[in-house]
Amino acid sequence: MEIEILRIIDRESSTVHFHCKAGEAWGVWQGDSEANLGTHHIEIDVPNPPQSFKTHASVIPLVAGDPWNQNSGVTISGKLESLGEDSIACILVDQDIVMVELTPGNEEPRVGTGIECHVTAIHLYPLNL
Template sequence: MQIEIVEVLDQERAMVAFNSPVGSAAGVWKGGQGLETGTHHVEFEIPDEVHSWSLVQPTHGAITGGGARGGDFVTVHGQVEGVGEDSVVTLRIGPDVIFVEMEDSVERLNQGDYVTFNSPTVEIYPYQT
């Protein structure tokens, strides 16, 4: 996914504010050196197991909030594409998918369901196109 880093919030912790096709949020840059504002191609990762989630009405995938962008948590909305072994859920967020480890009752999830959850952070991994 292409994002725009609009502000480096904390250089030492690599915390950035970004805009993307699925929303605006803050996250942790995992690209090493060269942390700067501008456009980047990235993948998102939820670093911790999700302990609580809710089924919601169909919606466009979104990642919002976090740090200076709106609170203590990042809120994620997405559509379930699949539920694998070990409670790993494939979640569509806009044009991309992420893999999320979900602890709480994943057997209730079906392909096509829409879920929402909060995470303390989202990690951002840049890649070259």
């Protein structure tokens, strides 16, 4: 996923404010070097299962979180591309796949439907293209 880092929120925790085609949010930079402003190609990792998720007939691809309040979490939504036996969901967000571990719940998501997940944080891993 291509992102643009707009602001370094906290250098010590490597928390950044970024923008991408699917929205604007905050995340924790996981690169070997410090995060810097500008365009980067990254992979999003969700370190913990979502606090909640909902399925919809369709959904707008979205990565959103209030960069001024990191306690608010991040919303990820897109099309459910696959769901493994290990509860790993592959969600298509715009043109990129984000993998999320879903915890068993009342709702069993179906491949091909829209899914919206609310997570406590996302990690951003830079890719060397």
